[in-house]
Amino acid sequence: MSKKLIKGNIALCEGAIAAGLHAYFGYPITPQNEIPAYLSRKMVELGRVFIQGESEIASANMVMGAVVTGKRAMTSSSSPGISLKQEAISYMAGMELPALIVNVQRGGPGLGNISGSQADYFQAVKGGGHGDYKLVVFAPNSAQEMYETAYDAFDLAEKYRIPVMILSDGIVGQMMEPVEFNRPDKKEFGEKSWALTGCAQREPRSVQSLLMKDGALENHNIKLQKKYAEISKNEVRCESYETGDAEVVVVAYGISSRIAKSAVKLARKEGVKAGLLRPQTLWPFPSQAIAKLADSKAKFLTVELSHGQMVEDVRLAVNGKTQVEFFGKAGGGIVNEKEILEKIKKMKLGS
Protein backbone atom coordinates (compact mmCIF):
# COMPACT_ATOMS: atom_id res chain seq x y z
CA MET A 1 0.00 0.00 0.00
CA SER A 2 1.27 3.45 -0.89
CA LYS A 3 2.69 5.62 1.91
CA LYS A 4 3.38 9.30 1.60
CA LEU A 5 4.96 11.93 3.85
CA ILE A 6 2.33 14.66 4.09
CA LYS A 7 0.85 17.23 6.46
CA GLY A 8 -2.14 16.33 8.59
CA ASN A 9 -4.29 18.86 6.77
CA ILE A 10 -3.45 17.29 3.39
CA ALA A 11 -4.07 13.80 4.76
CA LEU A 12 -7.52 14.98 5.79
CA CYS A 13 -8.17 16.19 2.23
CA GLU A 14 -7.11 12.84 0.80
CA GLY A 15 -9.41 10.98 3.18
CA ALA A 16 -12.36 13.16 2.25
CA ILE A 17 -11.64 12.79 -1.48
CA ALA A 18 -11.41 9.02 -1.19
CA ALA A 19 -14.76 9.07 0.63
CA GLY A 20 -16.31 10.75 -2.40
CA LEU A 21 -16.25 14.39 -1.34
CA HIS A 22 -18.33 16.08 -4.01
CA ALA A 23 -17.93 19.69 -2.95
CA TYR A 24 -15.75 21.83 -0.70
CA PHE A 25 -16.61 25.35 0.45
CA GLY A 26 -14.29 27.37 2.69
CA TYR A 27 -12.70 30.66 3.59
CA PRO A 28 -8.99 31.24 4.32
CA ILE A 29 -7.77 31.23 7.92
CA THR A 30 -4.53 29.93 9.44
CA PRO A 31 -3.71 27.18 10.46
CA GLN A 32 -6.02 25.36 8.04
CA ASN A 33 -5.04 27.11 4.81
CA GLU A 34 -3.45 23.97 3.36
CA ILE A 35 -6.93 22.48 3.06
CA PRO A 36 -8.55 25.02 0.67
CA ALA A 37 -5.26 25.48 -1.19
CA TYR A 38 -4.89 21.75 -1.82
CA LEU A 39 -8.54 21.19 -2.67
CA SER A 40 -8.73 24.20 -5.01
CA ARG A 41 -6.50 22.26 -7.40
CA LYS A 42 -7.45 18.69 -6.56
CA MET A 43 -11.23 19.08 -6.70
CA VAL A 44 -11.13 20.92 -10.00
CA GLU A 45 -8.82 18.29 -11.51
CA LEU A 46 -11.26 15.63 -10.37
CA GLY A 47 -14.20 17.50 -11.91
CA ARG A 48 -15.69 18.16 -8.49
CA VAL A 49 -16.77 21.43 -6.86
CA PHE A 50 -14.52 23.90 -5.04
CA ILE A 51 -15.66 27.38 -4.02
CA GLN A 52 -13.83 29.92 -1.92
CA GLY A 53 -16.83 31.47 -0.18
CA GLU A 54 -17.11 35.15 0.69
CA SER A 55 -17.12 34.23 4.39
CA GLU A 56 -17.36 31.29 6.74
CA ILE A 57 -21.09 31.98 7.00
CA ALA A 58 -21.55 31.66 3.27
CA SER A 59 -19.30 28.59 3.07
CA ALA A 60 -21.23 26.72 5.75
CA ASN A 61 -24.50 27.55 4.01
CA MET A 62 -23.15 26.36 0.67
CA VAL A 63 -22.37 23.07 2.38
CA MET A 64 -25.99 23.00 3.57
CA GLY A 65 -27.18 23.42 -0.02
CA ALA A 66 -24.97 20.66 -1.38
CA VAL A 67 -25.77 18.25 1.42
CA VAL A 68 -29.53 18.80 1.28
CA THR A 69 -29.39 17.27 -2.22
CA GLY A 70 -27.63 14.20 -0.84
CA LYS A 71 -24.13 15.11 -2.02
CA ARG A 72 -21.06 14.73 0.21
CA ALA A 73 -19.73 18.16 1.15
CA MET A 74 -17.49 19.75 3.73
CA THR A 75 -16.12 23.00 5.00
CA SER A 76 -13.05 23.69 7.10
CA SER A 77 -11.90 26.59 9.19
CA SER A 78 -10.16 27.53 12.39
CA SER A 79 -11.60 28.81 15.65
CA PRO A 80 -12.98 32.32 14.84
CA GLY A 81 -14.32 31.02 11.53
CA ILE A 82 -16.01 28.10 13.26
CA SER A 83 -17.80 30.59 15.51
CA LEU A 84 -19.27 32.17 12.36
CA LYS A 85 -20.48 28.81 11.06
CA GLN A 86 -22.49 28.02 14.18
CA GLU A 87 -25.89 29.19 12.93
CA ALA A 88 -25.64 26.96 9.87
CA ILE A 89 -24.37 24.06 11.99
CA SER A 90 -27.36 24.37 14.31
CA TYR A 91 -29.69 24.44 11.29
CA MET A 92 -28.03 21.35 9.83
CA ALA A 93 -28.37 19.55 13.17
CA GLY A 94 -32.07 20.44 13.18
CA MET A 95 -32.49 19.53 9.51
CA GLU A 96 -30.56 16.29 10.16
CA LEU A 97 -28.04 16.92 7.41
CA PRO A 98 -24.86 14.83 7.19
CA ALA A 99 -22.25 17.56 6.66
CA LEU A 100 -18.57 17.52 7.61
CA ILE A 101 -17.10 20.52 9.42
CA VAL A 102 -13.38 20.65 10.22
CA ASN A 103 -11.93 22.87 12.94
CA VAL A 104 -8.14 23.13 12.93
CA GLN A 105 -8.06 24.94 16.27
CA ARG A 106 -5.95 28.01 17.00
CA GLY A 107 -5.49 30.10 20.13
CA GLY A 108 -8.33 32.23 21.47
CA PRO A 109 -10.39 33.96 22.69
CA GLY A 110 -11.01 36.54 19.97
CA LEU A 111 -8.52 36.68 17.17
CA GLY A 112 -6.06 35.00 19.54
CA ASN A 113 -3.09 33.66 17.66
CA ILE A 114 -2.31 31.02 15.07
CA SER A 115 -0.59 28.47 17.26
CA GLY A 116 -2.16 25.10 17.97
CA SER A 117 -4.74 25.06 20.73
CA GLN A 118 -7.52 22.93 22.19
CA ALA A 119 -9.73 25.64 23.59
CA ASP A 120 -12.77 24.96 21.38
CA TYR A 121 -13.72 21.72 23.13
CA PHE A 122 -16.79 23.20 24.79
CA GLN A 123 -17.91 24.79 21.52
CA ALA A 124 -17.55 21.48 19.69
CA VAL A 125 -19.13 19.07 22.16
CA LYS A 126 -21.60 21.16 24.12
CA GLY A 127 -23.44 22.61 21.16
CA GLY A 128 -21.67 25.72 19.93
CA GLY A 129 -24.76 27.03 18.22
CA HIS A 130 -28.26 27.48 19.60
CA GLY A 131 -30.61 24.69 20.56
CA ASP A 132 -30.33 21.23 22.05
CA TYR A 133 -28.17 19.31 19.61
CA LYS A 134 -25.03 17.25 19.30
CA LEU A 135 -22.40 16.77 16.65
CA VAL A 136 -20.29 13.66 16.39
CA VAL A 137 -16.83 15.05 17.17
CA PHE A 138 -13.67 13.22 16.12
CA ALA A 139 -10.27 14.12 17.59
CA PRO A 140 -7.51 12.70 15.39
CA ASN A 141 -3.96 12.85 16.77
CA SER A 142 -1.90 12.03 13.67
CA ALA A 143 -1.84 12.60 9.94
CA GLN A 144 -2.90 8.97 9.50
CA GLU A 145 -5.97 9.55 11.65
CA MET A 146 -6.75 12.81 9.88
CA TYR A 147 -6.97 10.72 6.70
CA GLU A 148 -8.99 7.91 8.26
CA THR A 149 -11.48 10.03 10.21
CA ALA A 150 -12.15 12.28 7.22
CA TYR A 151 -12.95 9.12 5.26
CA ASP A 152 -15.10 7.52 7.96
CA ALA A 153 -16.90 10.75 8.90
CA PHE A 154 -19.18 10.74 5.87
CA ASP A 155 -20.52 7.20 6.31
CA LEU A 156 -21.22 7.89 9.95
CA ALA A 157 -22.82 11.26 9.19
CA GLU A 158 -25.12 9.67 6.61
CA LYS A 159 -25.94 6.62 8.74
CA TYR A 160 -27.36 8.85 11.48
CA ARG A 161 -28.13 11.98 9.44
CA ILE A 162 -25.99 14.13 11.71
CA PRO A 163 -23.31 16.78 11.11
CA VAL A 164 -19.85 15.54 12.03
CA MET A 165 -17.00 17.70 13.23
CA ILE A 166 -13.31 16.87 13.09
CA LEU A 167 -11.71 18.80 15.93
CA SER A 168 -8.06 19.02 15.06
CA ASP A 169 -5.45 21.61 15.96
CA GLY A 170 -2.72 23.63 14.31
CA ILE A 171 -0.04 21.14 15.27
CA VAL A 172 -1.70 17.93 14.05
CA GLY A 173 -2.83 19.86 10.96
CA GLN A 174 0.64 21.02 10.00
CA MET A 175 2.82 18.18 11.21
CA MET A 176 4.26 16.00 8.41
CA GLU A 177 3.98 12.26 8.90
CA PRO A 178 3.89 9.18 6.68
CA VAL A 179 0.31 8.29 5.77
CA GLU A 180 -0.86 4.98 4.40
CA PHE A 181 -3.79 5.37 2.03
CA ASN A 182 -5.64 2.35 3.35
CA ARG A 183 -9.19 3.26 2.34
CA PRO A 184 -10.69 2.36 -1.07
CA ASP A 185 -12.19 5.08 -3.27
CA LYS A 186 -15.88 5.17 -2.43
CA LYS A 187 -18.04 4.80 -5.54
CA GLU A 188 -21.52 3.80 -4.33
CA PHE A 189 -23.46 6.29 -2.27
CA GLY A 190 -26.95 4.81 -2.23
CA GLU A 191 -30.33 6.53 -2.47
CA LYS A 192 -31.24 8.97 0.25
CA SER A 193 -34.91 8.92 1.09
CA TRP A 194 -34.84 12.49 2.34
CA ALA A 195 -32.64 14.26 -0.22
CA LEU A 196 -33.98 17.03 -2.47
CA THR A 197 -33.40 15.82 -6.00
CA GLY A 198 -36.44 17.20 -7.81
CA CYS A 199 -39.84 15.57 -7.41
CA ALA A 200 -39.88 13.42 -10.57
CA GLN A 201 -41.89 10.21 -9.92
CA ARG A 202 -42.41 11.03 -6.27
CA GLU A 203 -44.11 13.47 -3.91
CA PRO A 204 -42.30 16.78 -3.27
CA ARG A 205 -40.01 16.87 -0.25
CA SER A 206 -38.92 19.62 2.08
CA VAL A 207 -36.09 19.74 4.59
CA GLN A 208 -36.53 22.13 7.48
CA SER A 209 -35.81 22.81 11.12
CA LEU A 210 -38.77 25.18 11.58
CA LEU A 211 -41.56 23.21 13.21
CA MET A 212 -44.41 25.43 14.31
CA LYS A 213 -47.29 22.97 14.59
CA ASP A 214 -48.41 22.07 18.11
CA GLY A 215 -45.96 19.58 19.61
CA ALA A 216 -43.96 19.15 16.39
CA LEU A 217 -40.72 20.64 17.67
CA GLU A 218 -41.05 18.85 20.97
CA ASN A 219 -41.40 15.54 19.14
CA HIS A 220 -38.51 16.39 16.85
CA ASN A 221 -36.30 17.05 19.86
CA ILE A 222 -37.31 13.73 21.41
CA LYS A 223 -36.43 12.02 18.12
CA LEU A 224 -33.04 13.76 18.04
CA GLN A 225 -32.31 12.73 21.63
CA LYS A 226 -33.10 9.09 20.77
CA LYS A 227 -30.67 9.30 17.90
CA TYR A 228 -28.01 10.79 20.16
CA ALA A 229 -28.55 7.96 22.67
CA GLU A 230 -28.13 5.43 19.87
CA ILE A 231 -24.89 7.07 18.73
CA SER A 232 -23.60 7.20 22.31
CA LYS A 233 -24.20 3.46 22.54
CA ASN A 234 -22.58 2.51 19.25
CA GLU A 235 -19.99 5.00 18.15
CA VAL A 236 -17.63 5.78 21.03
CA ARG A 237 -14.02 5.45 19.98
CA CYS A 238 -11.07 5.58 22.34
CA GLU A 239 -7.58 4.20 22.67
CA SER A 240 -6.29 2.74 25.91
CA TYR A 241 -2.56 2.49 26.48
CA GLU A 242 -1.22 0.68 29.55
CA THR A 243 -4.37 1.40 31.53
CA GLY A 244 -4.82 -2.19 32.77
CA ASP A 245 -2.86 -1.82 36.02
CA ALA A 246 -2.49 1.97 35.94
CA GLU A 247 -2.60 3.93 39.19
CA VAL A 248 -2.58 7.22 37.31
CA VAL A 249 -4.47 7.46 34.02
CA VAL A 250 -3.79 10.45 31.82
CA VAL A 251 -6.76 11.52 29.68
CA ALA A 252 -5.79 13.54 26.63
CA TYR A 253 -6.88 13.90 23.00
CA GLY A 254 -5.34 15.20 19.79
CA ILE A 255 -1.85 16.66 20.02
CA SER A 256 -1.83 16.54 23.85
CA SER A 257 -2.31 12.79 23.73
CA ARG A 258 0.93 12.39 21.76
CA ILE A 259 2.87 14.28 24.43
CA ALA A 260 1.00 12.53 27.23
CA LYS A 261 1.90 9.14 25.79
CA SER A 262 5.61 9.98 25.95
CA ALA A 263 5.12 11.05 29.58
CA VAL A 264 3.39 7.74 30.37
CA LYS A 265 6.31 5.85 28.81
CA LEU A 266 8.79 7.86 30.88
CA ALA A 267 6.76 7.16 34.02
CA ARG A 268 6.72 3.42 33.32
CA LYS A 269 10.51 3.53 32.89
CA GLU A 270 10.70 4.97 36.38
CA GLY A 271 8.45 2.25 37.70
CA VAL A 272 5.34 4.39 38.03
CA LYS A 273 2.22 2.61 36.81
CA ALA A 274 0.78 5.21 34.47
CA GLY A 275 -1.56 4.79 31.51
CA LEU A 276 -3.24 6.85 28.82
CA LEU A 277 -6.86 6.98 27.82
CA ARG A 278 -7.28 8.86 24.57
CA PRO A 279 -10.79 9.78 23.41
CA GLN A 280 -10.92 9.55 19.61
CA THR A 281 -14.50 10.73 19.71
CA LEU A 282 -15.10 13.66 22.06
CA TRP A 283 -18.80 13.25 21.53
CA PRO A 284 -19.86 10.60 22.17
CA PHE A 285 -17.40 10.70 25.08
CA PRO A 286 -15.82 7.50 26.43
CA SER A 287 -17.52 7.98 29.80
CA GLN A 288 -17.98 4.26 30.41
CA ALA A 289 -14.32 3.43 29.86
CA ILE A 290 -13.40 6.18 32.31
CA ALA A 291 -16.03 5.08 34.86
CA LYS A 292 -14.68 1.55 34.72
CA LEU A 293 -11.14 2.71 35.45
CA ALA A 294 -12.49 4.91 38.24
CA ASP A 295 -13.98 1.81 39.85
CA SER A 296 -10.46 0.38 40.10
CA LYS A 297 -9.51 3.55 42.01
CA ALA A 298 -7.07 4.79 39.38
CA LYS A 299 -6.52 8.55 39.62
CA PHE A 300 -6.99 10.76 36.58
CA LEU A 301 -4.88 13.51 35.13
CA THR A 302 -6.51 15.39 32.26
CA VAL A 303 -4.10 17.17 29.95
CA GLU A 304 -5.32 19.73 27.42
CA LEU A 305 -4.11 22.81 25.56
CA SER A 306 -6.73 24.84 27.39
CA HIS A 307 -7.41 25.82 30.97
CA GLY A 308 -9.64 22.86 31.55
CA GLN A 309 -12.59 21.93 29.36
CA MET A 310 -12.63 18.18 28.72
CA VAL A 311 -11.72 17.69 32.37
CA GLU A 312 -15.34 18.52 33.21
CA ASP A 313 -16.50 15.49 31.25
CA VAL A 314 -13.86 13.35 32.90
CA ARG A 315 -15.14 14.49 36.31
CA LEU A 316 -18.72 13.69 35.30
CA ALA A 317 -17.66 10.18 34.24
CA VAL A 318 -15.60 9.63 37.39
CA ASN A 319 -18.51 10.91 39.45
CA GLY A 320 -16.50 11.58 42.60
CA LYS A 321 -15.19 8.03 42.88
CA THR A 322 -11.57 9.06 42.67
CA GLN A 323 -9.24 12.03 42.27
CA VAL A 324 -9.24 14.05 39.00
CA GLU A 325 -6.49 16.59 38.36
CA PHE A 326 -5.90 18.91 35.46
CA PHE A 327 -2.82 20.18 33.69
CA GLY A 328 -2.90 22.46 30.68
CA LYS A 329 -1.72 25.56 28.89
CA ALA A 330 -3.56 27.79 26.47
CA GLY A 331 -2.80 30.52 23.99
CA GLY A 332 0.27 29.00 22.39
CA GLY A 333 1.99 27.26 25.28
CA ILE A 334 2.61 23.56 24.69
CA VAL A 335 2.68 21.13 27.59
CA ASN A 336 5.82 19.02 27.64
CA GLU A 337 6.32 15.44 28.68
CA LYS A 338 8.58 16.28 31.66
CA GLU A 339 5.91 18.53 33.16
CA ILE A 340 3.29 15.83 32.72
CA LEU A 341 5.65 13.25 34.23
CA GLU A 342 6.11 15.44 37.31
CA LYS A 343 2.32 15.71 37.71
CA ILE A 344 1.92 11.96 37.39
CA LYS A 345 4.61 11.33 40.02
CA LYS A 346 3.08 13.85 42.40
CA MET A 347 -0.34 12.24 42.10
CA LYS A 348 1.17 8.83 42.67
CA LEU A 349 2.94 10.08 45.82
CA GLY A 350 -0.32 11.50 47.11
CA SER A 351 -1.83 8.01 47.22
Next chain:
Amino acid sequence: MNKILSKPESLKEASLSYCPGCGHGIIHRLVAECIDELGVREKTIAVAPVGCAVFAYDYFNFDVTEAPHGRPPAVATGIKRTNPDKFVFTYQGDGDIAAIGMAETIHAANRGENITIIFVNNANYGMTGGQMAPTTLIGQVTETTPFGRDPKREGYPIKLCELLATLEGTTYLERVSIYNPKNIINAKKAIKKAFQCQIDGKGFSLVEVISNCPVDWGMTPLDSIKWVEDTFIKSFTLGVVKDKIEV
Protein backbone atom coordinates in the same frame (compact mmCIF):
# COMPACT_ATOMS: atom_id res chain seq x y z
CA MET B 1 -68.37 23.54 -18.75
CA ASN B 2 -64.91 24.51 -19.92
CA LYS B 3 -62.40 25.23 -17.21
CA ILE B 4 -60.29 28.20 -18.28
CA LEU B 5 -58.39 28.84 -15.08
CA SER B 6 -57.24 26.34 -12.47
CA LYS B 7 -54.72 26.02 -9.67
CA PRO B 8 -51.19 25.56 -11.03
CA GLU B 9 -49.76 22.09 -10.46
CA SER B 10 -46.81 23.78 -8.74
CA LEU B 11 -49.06 24.96 -5.90
CA LYS B 12 -50.23 22.60 -3.19
CA GLU B 13 -53.81 22.38 -1.98
CA ALA B 14 -53.16 24.51 1.09
CA SER B 15 -54.52 27.66 2.63
CA LEU B 16 -51.82 30.31 2.79
CA SER B 17 -50.81 31.84 6.10
CA TYR B 18 -50.36 35.29 4.58
CA CYS B 19 -52.46 38.20 5.83
CA PRO B 20 -55.51 39.16 3.78
CA GLY B 21 -54.52 41.36 0.85
CA CYS B 22 -50.80 40.49 1.08
CA GLY B 23 -48.81 40.40 -2.15
CA HIS B 24 -46.98 37.16 -1.35
CA GLY B 25 -49.97 35.04 -2.46
CA ILE B 26 -50.09 36.61 -5.92
CA ILE B 27 -46.33 36.26 -6.34
CA HIS B 28 -46.48 32.58 -5.29
CA ARG B 29 -49.07 31.99 -7.98
CA LEU B 30 -47.00 33.73 -10.66
CA VAL B 31 -43.93 31.69 -9.76
CA ALA B 32 -45.96 28.48 -9.81
CA GLU B 33 -47.55 29.28 -13.18
CA CYS B 34 -44.14 30.01 -14.72
CA ILE B 35 -42.68 26.78 -13.43
CA ASP B 36 -45.62 24.83 -14.81
CA GLU B 37 -45.40 26.54 -18.18
CA LEU B 38 -41.65 25.96 -18.43
CA GLY B 39 -42.09 22.30 -17.46
CA VAL B 40 -39.40 22.33 -14.77
CA ARG B 41 -41.46 21.40 -11.69
CA GLU B 42 -39.91 17.97 -11.37
CA LYS B 43 -36.39 19.27 -11.44
CA THR B 44 -36.94 22.28 -9.22
CA ILE B 45 -35.17 22.70 -5.88
CA ALA B 46 -36.27 25.96 -4.28
CA VAL B 47 -34.89 27.77 -1.25
CA ALA B 48 -37.30 29.38 1.22
CA PRO B 49 -36.16 32.40 3.24
CA VAL B 50 -36.67 33.46 6.83
CA GLY B 51 -39.43 36.02 6.58
CA CYS B 52 -43.14 35.82 5.87
CA ALA B 53 -42.43 33.32 3.07
CA VAL B 54 -40.71 30.93 5.47
CA PHE B 55 -43.50 28.39 4.96
CA ALA B 56 -43.06 28.37 1.17
CA TYR B 57 -42.41 24.60 1.32
CA ASP B 58 -45.97 24.13 2.56
CA TYR B 59 -47.36 25.93 -0.49
CA PHE B 60 -45.08 25.03 -3.42
CA ASN B 61 -45.60 21.61 -4.90
CA PHE B 62 -41.95 20.81 -5.57
CA ASP B 63 -38.79 20.23 -3.53
CA VAL B 64 -38.00 23.12 -1.17
CA THR B 65 -35.36 23.55 1.48
CA GLU B 66 -35.08 25.94 4.37
CA ALA B 67 -32.14 28.36 4.74
CA PRO B 68 -31.02 30.59 7.60
CA HIS B 69 -32.04 34.26 7.46
CA GLY B 70 -30.29 35.91 4.52
CA ARG B 71 -28.37 32.84 3.34
CA PRO B 72 -30.55 31.52 0.48
CA PRO B 73 -28.09 32.64 -2.24
CA ALA B 74 -25.31 30.63 -0.55
CA VAL B 75 -27.56 27.61 -0.07
CA ALA B 76 -28.70 27.90 -3.70
CA THR B 77 -25.05 28.09 -4.78
CA GLY B 78 -24.35 24.82 -2.97
CA ILE B 79 -27.37 23.18 -4.60
CA LYS B 80 -26.76 24.42 -8.14
CA ARG B 81 -23.02 23.79 -8.25
CA THR B 82 -23.48 20.19 -7.18
CA ASN B 83 -26.61 19.73 -9.33
CA PRO B 84 -26.18 21.86 -12.46
CA ASP B 85 -29.05 20.00 -14.18
CA LYS B 86 -31.61 21.09 -11.55
CA PHE B 87 -33.70 24.28 -11.61
CA VAL B 88 -32.86 26.36 -8.55
CA PHE B 89 -34.47 29.54 -7.28
CA THR B 90 -34.67 31.44 -4.00
CA TYR B 91 -37.62 33.46 -2.75
CA GLN B 92 -36.58 36.27 -0.40
CA GLY B 93 -37.75 39.41 1.36
CA ASP B 94 -35.90 42.73 1.52
CA GLY B 95 -34.48 42.19 5.01
CA ASP B 96 -33.34 38.70 4.07
CA ILE B 97 -31.69 39.65 0.80
CA ALA B 98 -30.37 43.19 1.35
CA ALA B 99 -29.61 43.46 5.08
CA ILE B 100 -28.43 40.32 6.84
CA GLY B 101 -27.79 38.48 3.56
CA MET B 102 -26.29 41.28 1.48
CA ALA B 103 -22.86 39.63 1.27
CA GLU B 104 -24.34 36.33 0.10
CA THR B 105 -26.48 38.18 -2.47
CA ILE B 106 -23.65 40.23 -3.93
CA HIS B 107 -21.21 37.37 -4.10
CA ALA B 108 -23.62 34.86 -5.62
CA ALA B 109 -24.45 37.53 -8.22
CA ASN B 110 -20.80 38.34 -8.76
CA ARG B 111 -19.92 34.69 -9.31
CA GLY B 112 -22.64 34.66 -11.91
CA GLU B 113 -24.33 31.70 -10.28
CA ASN B 114 -26.83 30.24 -12.71
CA ILE B 115 -29.74 30.65 -10.29
CA THR B 116 -32.80 32.90 -10.09
CA ILE B 117 -33.84 35.07 -7.16
CA ILE B 118 -37.42 36.21 -6.63
CA PHE B 119 -37.01 39.23 -4.38
CA VAL B 120 -40.19 40.48 -2.71
CA ASN B 121 -39.71 44.09 -1.69
CA ASN B 122 -42.37 45.28 0.74
CA ALA B 123 -40.36 48.11 2.32
CA ASN B 124 -40.38 46.57 5.77
CA TYR B 125 -39.78 43.44 7.83
CA GLY B 126 -43.15 41.74 7.57
CA MET B 127 -42.66 38.70 9.72
CA THR B 128 -41.21 40.40 12.77
CA GLY B 129 -43.86 43.11 12.92
CA GLY B 130 -42.95 45.86 10.50
CA GLN B 131 -39.51 47.16 11.38
CA MET B 132 -37.33 49.22 9.05
CA ALA B 133 -35.90 47.34 6.08
CA PRO B 134 -32.99 48.35 3.83
CA THR B 135 -35.68 49.36 1.31
CA THR B 136 -37.83 51.44 3.68
CA LEU B 137 -38.57 54.77 2.01
CA ILE B 138 -37.29 58.08 3.31
CA GLY B 139 -39.86 59.41 5.73
CA GLN B 140 -41.63 56.05 6.05
CA VAL B 141 -42.81 55.27 9.56
CA THR B 142 -42.09 51.73 10.75
CA GLU B 143 -41.85 50.02 14.15
CA THR B 144 -38.22 51.11 14.42
CA THR B 145 -38.43 54.42 12.55
CA PRO B 146 -41.20 56.02 14.61
CA PHE B 147 -40.21 59.48 13.34
CA GLY B 148 -39.96 58.33 9.74
CA ARG B 149 -36.77 57.09 8.06
CA ASP B 150 -34.23 59.89 8.28
CA PRO B 151 -31.25 59.40 5.98
CA LYS B 152 -29.02 61.14 8.53
CA ARG B 153 -29.88 58.46 11.06
CA GLU B 154 -30.82 55.43 9.01
CA GLY B 155 -29.21 55.96 5.62
CA TYR B 156 -30.97 55.65 2.28
CA PRO B 157 -33.18 52.97 0.73
CA ILE B 158 -31.05 50.42 -1.12
CA LYS B 159 -31.86 49.90 -4.78
CA LEU B 160 -30.69 46.32 -5.08
CA CYS B 161 -31.21 45.87 -8.83
CA GLU B 162 -29.16 48.96 -9.63
CA LEU B 163 -26.46 47.86 -7.19
CA LEU B 164 -26.25 44.39 -8.72
CA ALA B 165 -26.28 45.82 -12.24
CA THR B 166 -22.74 47.10 -11.66
CA LEU B 167 -21.50 43.52 -11.27
CA GLU B 168 -20.32 41.78 -14.42
CA GLY B 169 -21.64 38.48 -13.12
CA THR B 170 -25.31 39.45 -13.39
CA THR B 171 -27.32 38.70 -16.52
CA TYR B 172 -30.92 39.75 -16.00
CA LEU B 173 -32.38 42.17 -13.44
CA GLU B 174 -35.87 43.61 -13.54
CA ARG B 175 -38.12 45.46 -11.10
CA VAL B 176 -41.85 44.84 -11.39
CA SER B 177 -44.94 45.24 -9.27
CA ILE B 178 -48.32 43.60 -8.72
CA TYR B 179 -50.61 46.48 -7.79
CA ASN B 180 -52.92 46.04 -10.78
CA PRO B 181 -53.66 43.38 -13.44
CA LYS B 182 -51.45 45.00 -16.07
CA ASN B 183 -48.49 44.96 -13.72
CA ILE B 184 -49.26 41.42 -12.60
CA ILE B 185 -49.05 40.31 -16.24
CA ASN B 186 -45.75 42.19 -16.59
CA ALA B 187 -44.42 40.64 -13.40
CA LYS B 188 -45.19 37.19 -14.73
CA LYS B 189 -43.37 37.93 -17.97
CA ALA B 190 -40.31 39.06 -16.04
CA ILE B 191 -40.31 36.00 -13.79
CA LYS B 192 -40.64 33.71 -16.78
CA LYS B 193 -37.81 35.46 -18.58
CA ALA B 194 -35.58 35.21 -15.52
CA PHE B 195 -36.35 31.49 -15.19
CA GLN B 196 -35.71 30.96 -18.91
CA CYS B 197 -32.35 32.73 -18.45
CA GLN B 198 -31.36 30.04 -15.98
CA ILE B 199 -32.74 27.19 -18.10
CA ASP B 200 -30.63 28.43 -21.01
CA GLY B 201 -27.55 28.50 -18.76
CA LYS B 202 -27.12 32.25 -19.14
CA GLY B 203 -26.38 33.04 -15.51
CA PHE B 204 -27.64 35.08 -12.59
CA SER B 205 -31.16 36.50 -12.81
CA LEU B 206 -33.21 38.41 -10.24
CA VAL B 207 -36.72 39.84 -10.31
CA GLU B 208 -37.56 42.41 -7.67
CA VAL B 209 -41.30 42.49 -7.06
CA ILE B 210 -42.61 45.65 -5.41
CA SER B 211 -45.27 44.25 -3.11
CA ASN B 212 -47.56 45.36 -0.32
CA CYS B 213 -47.74 44.55 3.37
CA PRO B 214 -51.08 45.98 4.47
CA VAL B 215 -50.97 44.69 8.01
CA ASP B 216 -47.56 46.04 9.02
CA TRP B 217 -48.12 49.22 7.03
CA GLY B 218 -51.30 49.71 9.06
CA MET B 219 -53.43 50.12 5.93
CA THR B 220 -56.39 48.41 4.36
CA PRO B 221 -55.42 46.19 1.42
CA LEU B 222 -56.85 48.80 -0.94
CA ASP B 223 -54.93 51.67 0.63
CA SER B 224 -51.76 49.61 0.57
CA ILE B 225 -52.15 49.00 -3.15
CA LYS B 226 -52.72 52.71 -3.66
CA TRP B 227 -49.57 53.48 -1.65
CA VAL B 228 -47.57 51.15 -3.89
CA GLU B 229 -48.82 52.99 -6.95
CA ASP B 230 -48.63 56.54 -5.62
CA THR B 231 -45.53 56.42 -3.45
CA PHE B 232 -43.53 53.18 -3.44
CA ILE B 233 -42.89 52.88 -7.18
CA LYS B 234 -42.10 56.58 -7.41
CA SER B 235 -39.02 55.77 -5.40
CA PHE B 236 -38.39 52.31 -6.84
CA THR B 237 -38.80 52.79 -10.58
CA LEU B 238 -40.18 49.77 -12.43
CA GLY B 239 -38.53 48.32 -15.50
CA VAL B 240 -35.64 46.24 -16.80
CA VAL B 241 -32.47 47.30 -15.02
CA LYS B 242 -30.13 44.96 -16.87
CA ASP B 243 -30.58 42.47 -19.66
CA LYS B 244 -27.50 40.71 -21.02
CA ILE B 245 -29.48 37.70 -22.20
CA GLU B 246 -29.27 38.50 -25.89
CA VAL B 247 -25.67 39.67 -25.83
